[in-house]
Amino acid sequence: MAQTTHGVGGLSYDAKKRTWPAEFNVFLALIILVGAFELIGRVFLGDSFLFNTRANVDTIFNEARLQIIILQVSIVGIIAIGVTQVIISGGIDLSSGSIVGATAMIAMSFAQVATVNGNPNPKAMFLAQGWTDLPVIVPVLVAIGCGLLAGLVNGSLIAYTRIPPFIATLGMMVTARGIAKWWSKGQPISFPTESFAAIGKGLMPVIIFISLAILFQLILSYTRYGKHCYAIGSNEDAARMSGINVQNHKILVFVIAGILASLAAVVLSSKNLTAQAGMGVMYELDAIAMAVIGGVSLSGGRGSIIGTVIGALIFGVIISGFTFLRLDAYYQEMVKGVIIIGAVVLDQWRQRLRAMRA
């Protein structure tokens, strides 16, 4: 007999027969994917994907590969955290990639050194004003300001003019990219201060990504803000009738998404030691894909940051796996597309299955 637990009002239920959290399926997919690359590698290349095969290195795993897997998705991952809470609350954000571009340009121009090898910095934007060698907090605050502003515009448009999020953020996507190009008339902005360059050095992007992921997972699970994200994404009318200030909440959601995109811009430009107008192109779609692969429902109300982080890792494994198998980068894009569609189809199936069981 199944072990039952007593519920309210004399009814009982089988506590063991709880539905798996959606994240578990995503994690399983990650393991299967890693296993598949490992198997293909062993069979066709005689090399291991996951484990160390070099005699002169004393580790079990191929640590360099593990680092690359997570490092290459960390920056987009930071954006994906913001995008996740946008999608959970029933919206979508197409502007994050362009916000990265614009913010990187503007922030970097406040992070430049005055002299390079004894000569005046040829790329300095504000050399004449003397705004060079500023403390690192200045470009970071400028970046956060840019992200905040972009998010405020996005959120206000969506909350007050009732433009669908898709259109509002599409407009921001084009506008912010324009700003990125206009800022330095298309010129790259380079030669940051040492302290600014330290932000994206080595494994710093990973540390920043994971810290932000933990922070936002806690916020979504344990705070009123998180609860309202799920409520609004689940049933906006119900949320409004329950007294939630849906407009203000939406603005806050997009402001946070904007700030996270701008933090990604700081890390990215710091890591690359330069800012270019084309930075972050297609990042918005990669971020959305990470969330969707991680089980965040595009219809809102369901998903988690943990899911998105696993989704990001799946992304990283695919890119590294293709490199490992010495396949062309072109295939990566095609496969990415297929996986995104697959994830959405799976989500639909899961919903239908659940509806049938209920």
Added chain:
Amino acid sequence: MSDIVLKTENLTKYYGGVHALESANFELRKGEHVAIMGDNGAGKSTFVRQITAVEQRTSGKVWFDGKEVNFAGPIAAREAGIETVFQNLALADDLDVPSNLFLGREKVLFNLGPFSILDRKFMRKATEAALVRTAVKIPNLSNTIRHMSGGQRQCVAIARTATFASKLIIMDEPTAALGVQETMQVENIIRTLKANGEPLILISHNMRQVFDLVDRIVVFRRGRIVANLRKQDTDGNDIVSYITGAKTGEAELAA
């Protein structure tokens, strides 16, 4: 006058050129259960939306709990003590029962503005207490509403009104989409509320249910109140003739 919980005077609502509600005069006394009946589009839901301030009335006055009120929105109305179970179930499908009960008025441990930490234990305990008080049966509180039957959802929606010390409960067709047994469950909850002396406005198309549950029946037709009858002074045929317009004119309570 002091035992009147809710009173409206010439309550009127126009949607552009559509006169959805005209000069509705309505009273509800302490502990009284009143049914609002009428055809679709007769103005029943419109009437409720004006009282709960989901919409702003075109003109007219509303008294609640002894004071003239002008609620800015549904939140203000709810804070004043008017709890509504909406026709389209104001529940978030992806949240569990305690989250839905406390939606929009979560109990917090630390106040950090929007990022206030939720007191999940307290909300779970209070939810259990509320469900017991209203005799609602839910197997697992941690399940999301999506996984529940229509009856269970409706019960959660009703239990929500009973969780908070409310002075008036309004139910908009609470059993419209329910099966026989589920309907009985909801009706039992309504009887429990009656026994507890909580005033209620029930919008319903179900004649048997209305005669079973309430003290007084108010009939709306084409945006106007056409009848206001004590249960014992009328019968189903009488009410139907008012609803269909076979009988017209405002039938007042005998003295």
